[in-house]
Amino acid sequence: MQVLIVEDEKRLAKALKQILTEQKYMVDMVHDGRDGLDYAMSGIYDVIILDVMLPYRDGFEIAYELRKNKIETPILMLTAKDTVPDKVSGLNSGADDYMTKPFAPEELLARIKALTRRRGEVMLDETGFGDFSFNASTSELSKGAKSVRLNFKEAEILKLLLANRDTIISKEDIITKVWGYDSDAGSNNVEAYVSFLRRKLNFINSSTEIKSIKKMGYRLEQSHD
Amino acid sequence: MQVLIVEDEKRLAKALKQILTEQKYMVDMVHDGRDGLDYAMSGIYDVIILDVMLPYRDGFEIAYELRKNKIETPILMLTAKDTVPDKVSGLNSGADDYMTKPFAPEELLARIKALTRRRGEVMLDETGFGDFSFNASTSELSKGAKSVRLNFKEAEILKLLLANRDTIISKEDIITKVWGYDSDAGSNNVEAYVSFLRRKLNFINSSTEIKSIKKMGYRLEQSHD
DNA sequence: TAAAACTTTTAAGGCTTTTTTAAGGTTGAC
């Protein structure tokens, strides 16, 4: 679950980041409106926490711009002003929820949960599929007594496969989510990592497969012999 | 251990800060009620020292507001008035302890210790992992007859590793928790200290390792030969 | 108050692991 924080007050931004990372969200953090829009436009985030007052471009502009470009990532706006006109303006510009500073961490988490519930499942630390299980907080893949550690990219890719267990996920998707939207990785990079993953799956004697569907992508499948 | 001081009398605030930093607390300091509430709401502090008389919002209001928002950070209220009504009002509003000015630094420290002990946030004095044991109150790391003293930062990092024994803890996390939110320490600082720790672990002939997982962080591991 | 002792930061070279690249082999749809 990826969150983008756009907040120029660095202290607050860091506190937010800590609150969220403690809850196992993956957090990116930028400090002005220009970067905020750039990052948000990637469309890879599950939520954007957006301050209203920002250098270069304010939160309303960013929200408006995103929606105009068909980026539907849920936006949680933050503002110091607790006035009704502002609230309306925020929601009109495309924000999905609104929160005034100061706020309690619980409230933040609750609102984020509400926003993300709408679209998908929250990633649990320990996930399983077929005959293996994967612990995201230790990055360990295991079946029975056997286990291996996955490195960063392997883990990211496996998480994606797990999160999309009943759809085919395309290589393009994997690239933008793991390498970043502006990376110049090619499909062979994904193929190489999928191959590494298969080897590790094999090493723990799992009979789960990462099936490849030509021209479409990958998907996890439990082989039922 | 992070402390927030909310006190408009800057001279006193500075003195408080000095007393606390000498004891290795990490201190943030603000001078009015508005900032006080903002900062306190972040929920990142272990104690809040709160003056009663403050510009914009008084201490009672702040305490009340915090509790209303489920922020349970212990509050130590400060006031010049030594009257019973005030005391009652302070504790009713959500404060956990109360101290009248002037006070002795010893008293301040004692009360803070009491407040942080209460929540059980403080680690047990003696903790172990694998084949070593660590005494948090003397900062001594030992295995069998051999032992070494850890300095402050080494000890803080080891405590974090111990507290996160079944997850990977990131360098970012270590930096914000040991160096503080607004520090500009880089990852190499952490690496250097981890290296010191490993040397000491080695010195006492422990076979426990601080494993590094690239791009992810560190984790304690008992090598099972 | 100066020296000594200790802590913390910084920086650089070397090492390890990850990541990319590239090339030859396989597969399966047409």
Add this chain to the structure above:
DNA sequence: GTCAACCTTAAAAAAGCCTTAAAAGTTTTA
């Protein structure tokens, strides 16, 4: 059977990490 897509692997390149020494900053001691 052909061809594009995909797989696997080795090796090159890059990134991240470790360790160390020395500089800089602190605190303690004499």
